[in-house]
Amino acid sequence: MAQNILEMNSISKSFTGVKALSNVSFKVEKGEIHCLIGENGAGKSTLMKVLSGVYPYGTYEGDIVFEGKVQQFHKISDSVKEGIAIIYQELALFPDLTVYENIFAGNEVKNGGVIDWNQTIVEAKKMLQKVNLQVNPETLVKDLGVGKQQLVEIAKALTKDVKLLILDEPTAALNEDDSENLLNLLSELKDQGITSIMISHKLKEVISIADKATVLRDGETVCTLDAMKGEISESVIIKNMVGREIDDIYPKRPKHTSEEKILELHNWSAYDPQLGRNVVKNVNLHVKRGEIIGIAGLMGSGRTELALSVFGNAKSYKLQGDLMVNRELKEFKHTSDAIQSGLAYVTEDRKGDGLFLLQDIKNNISAANLHHIASGGVINDNEEIKVAESYKKSLYIKASSIEQNVGKLSGGNQQKVSLAKWLFVGPKLLILDEPTRGIDVGAKFEIYSVMNELIENGLSIIMISSELGEVLGMSDRVYVMAQGEIKGELSIAEADQEKIMELATQ
Incomplete structure (x- = not known):
């Protein structure tokens, strides 16, 4: 019988009278990948902060049993000493320090009480090899992409003899390649005997990697699903997360019929002086009243740059081409000009x-x-x-x-x-940049329902999304971008994932 490395028994936690966790219990077996899932606000992150000592012993009710012993973590360093490491969405790295300095920050390699930087670099190379990251350890962290920074954070955790690795939404800001690389790393760490708990909203990732998955709802444990028993499927997870079945996460709406054009771009280009190149090239598109236009493409394809160039040009690009709103030629000097003309832009970076x-x-x-x-x-x-x-x-x-x-x-x-x-x-036209990034399936359904209501009331929407299912499920037409250009326009009837990816990789 498998041994439990962790048991959290009857955990309750309140904030100023509001119950965040109510009698939550779950168990994690040694050497497994255990996913913790639930809607936003279900209590997942709070539970992990209790486990790691962010919320110290005495501020919650219940017991933490780690490796067979009841633990009383008064601070994060207490859980670290026991072999528990937690990596949050907001990475705890020093951007102006090197990779090797970050990996051993607070845990420096010393010789006779003095930091041995040469040996630190040697040990850092070993850690980078362990997480399959091929970078010079003397590189500044700020010069790395988010996916590589995530791996540096994991390498940092591995220097402390970690037994249980907790990752809070580790792939939320990663592209598909970096996400796949991270999930493969978790499987490799599992083979090395390291147990992982992963909080994720991405159900496909949960299904692909989880040995078990515990669902929380409204601060309570709903169930634990076992992959070996065939219990981890999208429909089962959604039903337990939201307390009801959602047969189709993309709510239906009457099809668009208006031919009135709200926005038109003709030979639209945007030159970025800092990069020294065009980030948007000769784009031609239009948006009709009461329709949702999906803009698909890989990261770096120019989708956000296009949105910013249209919405008042906040990045001070050098613009060429024509922008028309309601058949009138416009030249926006500031975002306030765009707002006055009926445009609005919901950024992909809501926190920043x-x-x-x-x-x-x-x-x-x-x-x-x-x-x-x-x-x-x-x-x-x-x-x-x-x-x-x-x-x-x-x-x-x-x-x-x-x-x-x-x-x-x-x-x-x-x-x-x-x-x-x-x-x-x-607004008359709403630009939504990654409208459901980092939010759970129940909240996504609510956002989609709101979008449909807005469309029915005559608003138009441009939706930039990296989720192809979202693009196909919500759009009336799809434009596909690559290298700053529109590579194709597809009606929703003819669009599918293969056609979109074929255009996106041109």
């Missing part, structure tokens, strides 16, 4: 660019349209409250109140606040 994380829901929603609720330069607090309450209700934003700090919300609810912020400006 889309929201004020230290401010509340109310302030975030009103931020892009303050003049609408102001008189004589003074904000009408009552109007701001009414607007925020209205969007909280219509977009199903789950929060204690509109005065809750946005940084404390789950990813799905942060995305809804970001969406509300731009809906408040009253």
